[in-house]
Amino acid sequence: MHEEQSRRPGGASTLGGRTVGRIGYGAMALERFADDRQAGVALLHRARELGVDHVDTADFYGDGVANDVIRRAFGADDSVVVVSKVGAVRVAAPVPLALAQRPEQLRAQVHANLRSLGRERIDVVNLRRADTGPGLLAEGDQLVDVEDQLAEMTAMRDEGLIGGIGLSAVSGEVLERGLAAGIVCVQNAYSLVAREHEALLAQCIREGIAWVPYFPLGGAFPGLPKVVDEPVAVRIADELGVTPAQLGLAWLLQHAPDVLLIPGTSDAGHLAENLATGAVRLDETQVADLDAVWGRRLADGTAHPSWP
Template identity: 30%
Template sequence: MAADTNKTRRIGDVAVSAIGLGAMPMSIEGRPDEERSIATIHAALDAGINLIDTADAYHLTATDVGHNESLIAKALASYGGDTSDVLVATKGGHVRPGDGSWTLDGSPKHIAAAAEASLKRLGVEAIGLYQFHRPDPKTPYEDSVGAVRDLLDAGKIRMAGISNANPEQIKQAQEILGGRLVSVQNQFSPAFRSSEPELELCDELGIAFLPWSPLGGISRAGDLGNQHPAFHTLAAELGVSPQRLTLAWMLAKSPYVVPIPGSSRPETIRDSYAAIELTLTADQVAVLDAA
């Protein structure tokens, strides 16, 4: 681990900012215009964020597949500064037919084709971090993760992760990948804490744990303080937003936690990133754990 794990953490052998940018809100329902989205990504980079999470399924229509990946590639290409250390983490295995639904396809054939398409949209020689998005009941888990292993072996991806996995699947993936699993991305927030066992296992194994929707999701993030009084009270005492406090709480839970709050406005990602400057006491963490 890096010396100051409140500011920098590791995914595999790559140093990343302790807070990443979840780019999904910029491509699904209610998405902003491209200008604001690119301004948001640039604001994240300006702040010091070098981890951006995306997926090929972050789009609206069936002809819009990979919208988020293409948006990120455009934002990185138009950024005035150095982007050589930016880790773009994408995912495959979810499908949006265009009718508003989310379906699954974890077949090796789909994973291979999806990764190839993501690689082209991102405009890279190898994807920095590729994550199997969600287990597909129609496909044996070992087949889906095996397809990710094949991508790793072929040099199409530099690192491999999984998402929406339980402890048994984490252990299984680690075995299938030959000890090369570097990250697990699960839902985790003050309102959704059932991924505590996965967080604890990742801490034990030394694998990065990436909480998705850490602030409760797109429609609920702004109301976090009202929904969780303990977070509201302590945030007021510290003079910070409940959202910033929530991310600081997650950072305090394990040096392997790397939250990826979604954002579609420059000001919200700046506030989220400022959580790296907020260090909580053990007593404060305990209060929030019990809330």
């Protein structure tokens, strides 16, 4: 292995029983390489050279495009931990996703991921629930008990189709009900400017479960706050000579030891910037100022409404 590959961005942590760097790669951006998949392969190879050893994907990213690029880049290389997710499927615009929560739908999605990734086993599979926003919320026949879903996920783990089981877009109550299945990670929306799930993060820390925030810089939907627009973040980023986005990622890494990041990009320069956040260090005063942002937003009413 190249010396560059032996370095883990942000230090090392654990995901599904595997040691990985704390900064991985979120594959949603690979959708943009539908017409030039070799360019996407080159980006993933560069990420690997810079130490990335886990990627987070889904078959519904680009209707299989992201998984196909990952397959072309890494094949069945087990030195790269591949995490995928089930619980939704790609549909026609204007709304590109629909929930697919029933146990038989989850199994079909695992097989779809295996085919598009070209693998016999997926290291970790997240069950994308719909208990909390932003985004899709379950209704009708898509309101499925987590116990029924995890029974199917556990069966697929026993069959060797998947390794670890994770949960996404869940409440603390649902996580508690799922603990018996051996949950290895939780993915919920969370950032410096959107900390509704602080209690859930604390629950994960107590249980030794990796916390993998999506929307780590906020602002994924219109009207939601963005880290890059937060004056305190802009000021401290300037003090440190980094971008506000890098600062937002660095705050997440320092906020809790079990945080793993999966920032995504289709640009090699931006990729390097994301990975460089692992070397950013905030002093106690800077951390305190950033920690206070959420409380101030709650107090002055500028925090976005709580999600269900």
